[in-house]
Amino acid sequence: MSDLSGKAYLVVGASGALGSRIARLLIDRGAAVTVTGRDADALGRLGEAHAVTADLREPDAGRTVVEAARERHGRLDGVVIAAGVVAFGPFTDIDDDTVDDLVLVDFLAPLRVMRAALPALEPGGVILGISAVVAEKPLxxxxxxxxxxxxxxxxxxxxxxxxxxxxxxxxxxxxPHTETGLANRAIAGDPPRLPEGLDPDxxxxxxxxxLLGDDTDLPSTAFS
Structure with a gap:
């Protein structure tokens, strides 16, 4: 991959397994990176990154982290949205608080980050969001x-x-299912027995x- 010196990225959800790895790969290629998440200790382990602790359930969090990244680096070339939560259980057992958290973190947070990022990005910039294979095949x-x-x-x-x-x-x-540990941190319910997932690295x-190429859509089949 190319040298990213002079480029600046924001990685949302960088305290998670995928987000932290993505941030590390960008840092290793010379990019200036702002990382954000709720776990300040996990963000601190990405020592070269500019860390901003934020709770994406808050309405202004998306705008705040985008503004913090652009102010810190003077520009913004890309945003990665890797934050997410999961819940398991029969449809009738999922209570309203769980539904609210799923919508807030997995839908409204990406919406708010993207809405703030679009006018802030340099021409030629990129926004990359990680949804899930269940968007293709609901379970x-x-x-x-x-x-x-x-x-x-x-x-x-x-x-x-x-x-x-x-x-x-x-x-x-x-x-597809990846060994990030997310299933074991579900906000509700117990995970089903899952086959071995993909290597998060x-x-x-x-x-x-x-992120660095010209893809606009990366379906589950792109990882096989």
Whole structure:
């Protein structure tokens, strides 16, 4: 991959398994990187990065982190949205608080980050969002999560056409099950028995290729 000196990126959800790996790959290639998440200790382990602790459930968090990144680096060339939560269980058992958190983190947060990022990005910039394979194939006992991720994928697809006028590329990424540990941190319910997932290092590497290349859509089949 090319040297990224002089480029600046924001990685949202950088305290997670994929977000932290993506941030590290960008840093290793010379980019200036702002990382954000709720876990300040995890962000601190990305020592070379500019860390901004934020809770994406807050309405102003998206705008705040975008503004912080642009102010810090003087420019913004790309935004990666890697934050997310998951919940399991029968549809009738998912309570309203769980639904609210799924919508806030997995749909409204990407919407707000993207809305703030579009006018802030340099021409030729990119916004990359990580939805999930369930956006392509909704699953029983993950009905609300599947629906929210499908809505997020639809949002990215729709905004892509608008963003072209600003010379910004929008990428939706839908990786298959990956060994990030997210299923074991579900906000509700117990995960089903899952087959062994993909290596998160390999998935992060493919995502960075898409970020730096010319992809606009990365379906689950792109990781096979």
């Amino acid at each position: 029983a006992n993950m009905a609300v999560y599947s629906a929210v991720k499908a809505a997020t994928a639809a949002l990215f697809t729709a905004v892509r056409s608008e963003a072209r006028r600003r010379k910004v590329r929008v990428v939706d990424v839908r990786p 390999a998935v992060a590497g493919r995502i960075v290729e898409a």
